[in-house]
Amino acid sequence: MAIVDLFCFLLFCHLVLILSAGYGNGHQDCPHSFTCGNLGTFHYPFTKAEKPDCGLLAIHDCDNPHQHRKMIQLELNGKGIVLIGVAQQNAISILDEDFHKRLQQNPCGTLKNNYSLPSPFSSLYSIHIKFNVTLFKCKQSLKMKPPTHYFNHPCPEYDYDIYYDSLPTPNSKEAHSLFSSCSVIQISTKDLTDTNDILSFVSAEMVLQVVLSNDCDQCYNHRGGQCRLDANQKFYCKEAPKNKSKILKLVLVLGLVTAVTIALLLVMVMIYHTRWKQKQNPTNQQIKIFLERQGPLQTKRYDYSEIKKVTNSFRNKLGQGGFGSVYKGKLPDGRYVAVKILSELKDNGEDFINEVATISRTSHINIVNLLGFCCEGSKRALVYEFMSNGSLEKFIFEENVGKTDRQLDCQTIYHIAVGVARGLEYLHQGCNTRILHFDIKPHNILLDENFNPKISDFGLAKICTRKESMISIFGARGTAGYIAPEVFSRNFGAVSHKSDVYSYGMMILEMAGRRKNIKTEVNRSSEIYFPDWIYNCLESNEELGLQNIRNESDDKLVRKMTIVGLWCIQTHPSTRPAISKVLEMLGSKVELLQIPPKPFLSSPPTSPVHLSYETL
Known part of the structure; x- marks a missing residue:
């Protein structure tokens, strides 16, 4: 009944204000x-x-x-x-x-x-x-x-x-x-x-x-x-006129008291109905069952009042996406955090469950840390470590680079590519259960103050056993431009950890070229699918002519990332390397790497089969 008492108090205060205004x-x-x-x-x-x-x-x-x-x-x-x-x-x-x-x-x-x-x-x-x-x-x-x-x-x-x-x-x-x-x-x-x-x-x-x-x-x-x-x-x-009738004041008071009494009764009925509806809500039931099955979690569970206190009543907003909003907060011990408030309309509970279930099982330098969560009625929130440099996409795409204080050099881009690959290797091979991310893209790679990368947003992730080489998923998942062919059409092969490899490959091609892979302008007279263009350059041994290549060492790093990326986006999953092999290729000399066959697919569809929720 605490909510009812609070509402009664607020209504009483409101009544006092109205009466003081009417006298x-x-x-x-x-x-x-x-x-x-x-x-x-x-x-x-x-x-x-x-x-x-x-x-x-x-x-x-x-x-x-x-x-x-x-x-x-x-x-x-x-x-x-x-x-x-x-x-x-x-x-x-x-x-x-x-x-x-x-x-x-x-x-x-x-x-x-x-x-x-x-x-x-x-x-x-x-x-x-x-x-x-x-x-x-x-x-x-x-x-x-x-x-x-x-x-x-x-x-x-x-x-x-x-x-x-x-x-x-x-x-x-x-x-x-x-x-x-x-x-x-x-x-x-x-x-x-x-x-x-x-x-x-x-x-x-x-x-x-x-x-x-x-x-x-x-x-x-x-x-x-x-x-x-x-x-x-x-x-x-x-001054205001002072000829108001005492009878009018009395009528006003009685009318307001009656209105407040009726309002209180209506609010009590609404609160009872809302609580009953929440208990019957299948989403809340699904989350409740999940949390009961998980037992004690390593991450802290917060009350919604604590979330408001941590974020200073949601004062510092970091960004907005289809999932809801992200706010900067500060824990009592002084650590800064990013708090993701999930939208009630967009999220059916599955993304929340995936996020808590997957990240609570992980502990790796290249995986973002989940410090806590909140599940209170219809309110759901996730508390992450704060990454001061935000997402990778701000630093690599031409239209965003001008808005940042720093443009990343080739050595830093390569360091980020290796870090993301290590994080994926941990998810695929280092956990007790294999975790497939299904939404690897620059927007979901967060950077700390030293530009060390961490994989985030596990809302579309899938947990499977280490023995499973193929998995079954209902419908396609991912973001347009990064979805492996077999995810949106099973005719290309089975969905597996190689699907993450495809998304990773498309991402490091974008990192190497500093441009998006879909409908990106190469010159003033034509547009071409970027992987096709970069493959043609490698095949004919032409200069790539990409930005930020200042010396021979930069050129070798970019060529190495490009060749590895093209191997990763091979059409058939069986011809793509596992992520451990990707790390091996990134660590070898570029002269030892072979140029892969040209991927069968050309430019993918520009509208996604299933758009993921963005993570800021």
Whole structure:
């Protein structure tokens, strides 16, 4: 009954707000509060840009689901500031992006002067930085020796040092005595941390306190009016009419109480019906049976409330796909994680079961770690280790490379190809049970901070015994362009671990060529299926002419990956190498590798037989 109690409390609060709005104040046409995306609940003097008369500081795009960044303008015709959230009723957290860029690029130059806020629109309010820190800027010629609890940040290019007292409660008298010949600087900070790194506490993310003028505070909070300035910029209070009937108020109260009572009864019936429906839901039953059969799992099971806490109420969204959404989170021990929230409409429970069942059996440097999961009613979530560089596809395709800070060289691409092959070898041969992935592609290869690859997204995986050379699957699975021929048509052979080899081969051809394999433009006058084009070049011993080949060593690595990839995408599974043989070929000299026969198939169909859910 906890949900019912919570709902009753919320309705009661809502009733109080409505009643307070109805008792003759000047706020009838303006909400007492409003929400802005997932940033929290805001009150006066903040308002939505669509209702400028309801407050003094307008927030833009609050109701626009396609605009995740909400902006607030602190000065007339000034720049927009990124709004992070509400700190308390009259305080907000903001991010000054220009100040942040300057701080990261040149902290010494940025910290030359006090940080100043823009002037407010009017005299009705003032804005203050709630938290700041005092710095002392001293000429290097002074050669000071401050106490041990002070540290300094040298700025040789500006001929001065910056000092900061690291104690929680600095001694101001001692400080001003020590640094009497130095300049005092006030800079914003979101956290006073005992540290020796100035950039870890000086921050462009700050809390702003908005303080109403005495006249405006009396007008809005005590007289129920709206703060206004006339044509001469003089204050006046626009008060509401006070001729409302007491009988009308009583009718309003009785009507609201009746409505709330009926609503409560309806909600209780709905909750009972929802719980009964969830128990009868075949998907939930299937997941429940699976978890009972698995017994205790190595991965932690989270409550949905814990998932919300880990993700800070889903504040930092990393991406969106057909499966649902992925959010960045942080565990209590400080580790960052990626939390995948599965869509109720897209997922029937099979992908969730596959993911938990397969990854919980694995432990390999090239397989992403599943740290936990959540299955609570219709809510399902998977908690993975956080991979700071995201997916491989961002770094290899021409249309994406310009959006990243780094373009991978041939040696790194080769290192990634070998790592993915080792991960596949582990799945095919290193586990107690053989795991077939069925969705190997650049989007499902995640990269850590050192660009080490890890295979992810096991939603389409199939578990079978080590002895099984062929498996039976219902319908085709995979992503267009990477599906082995035998998966969508059994006329080409049996489905087996060689199907993953085909997908891997298509992927490393894309890695070598930095282009997608379907309808990729090779020159301005024609388009050709990339594996066909690259095979023709190898067969005629032509130069590949691919990007990022800077020397003979790069050329050999790319040719080696290309030859191995062409072996992997042979039409018939029997002519493809096992993944262990692939690793052997990648480790050998390119001169010892034979060019394989040309695959029988040309360009595959551009529409998938069965699209997998994307993993971000």
